Amino acid sequence: MNKIGIYGGTFDPIHKGHLGLAKDAADECNLDKLIFLPAYVQPFKVGKSVTNGAHRYNMIKSILKIDDRFEVSNFELEKGEISYSYDTLLEFKKLYDAKMFFIMGDDSFIQLEKWFKGKELLKKFSFIIGNRPGINIEKTMEYLNDYREKYDADITLINNKLVDVSATELRKALKTGKDVDKFLPDSVIEYINENKLYK
Ligand code: ATP
Numbered sequence: 001m002n003k004i005g006i007y008g009g010t011f012d013p014i015h016k017g018h019l020g021l022a023k024d025a026a027d028e029c030n031l032d033k034l035i036f037l038p039a040y041v042q043p044f045k046v047g048k049s050v051t052n053g054a055h056r057y058n059m060i061k062s063i064l065k066i067d068d069r070f071e072v073s074n075f076e077l078e079k080g081e082i083s084y085s086y087d088t089l090l091e092f093k094k095l096y097d098a099k100m101f102f103i104m105g106d107d108s109f110i111q112l113e114k115w116f117k118g119k120e121l122l123k124k125f126s127f128i129i130g131n132r133p134g135i136n137i138e139k140t141m142e143y144l145n146d147y148r149e150k151y152d153a154d155i156t157l158i159n160n161k162l163v164d165v166s167a168t169e170l171r172k173a174l175k176t177g178k179d180v181d182k183f184l185p186d187s188v189i190e191y192i193n194e195n196k197l198y199k
Helices: 016-028 053-066 075-079 085-095 118-124 137-151 167-175 186-194
Strands: 003-009 033-038 070-072 099-105 126-130 154-157
Touching (some): 003 085, 016 033, 016 099, 016 126, 033 075, 053 070, 053 075, 053 186, 075 085, 085 118, 118 137
Parallel strands (some): 003 033, 003 099, 099 126, 126 154
């Protein structure tokens, strides 16, 4: 059976932290395909300003050539409203005859129970989790064991290479003209410059 990773996020913009996690997840878990799933608005980011979905989608598209397992889906962007991962994953299960994994960093993972239908998410779907700089791995392990005990959750914690960057920092740095090129793929830098984003 094919293995597909679904990697949700705001990706505003997609950066090398996202790409590192995606590649390490695909390698370590032998994924056949990894689908980036940009959110229209993440439920916990309602009210915060987010770059237009078409730009975020195009930036992801520009990096797909890096790895032939990578794809992007506009499923949530097209809906044009808040999407909940639980609902999206149910829809994806119908679309693909494959084992599906939801990919995320451990900063998101330790919040999962608070997500919409978080407990059901943990019971029903499989997860690939990467460490994110700033999150203590022992804390992540505590949550992992707790979720396994309470929900019989299917979780793979990968040994990903740490990349210390966040999109929030990048947006701030770009606004003030700081050089953040080492955290962004070339095609994303070009796209940002051409479209005068984050000014
Ligand atoms: P923002 O700073 O705007 O909140 P972000 O950099 O955290 O953005 P998101 O698009 O919100 O990026 O993140 C999507 C997913 O990618 C989350 O599961 C998050 O844990 C993960 N992620 C983001 N940055 C990293 C990183 N540097 N290393 C590992 N995982 C990351």
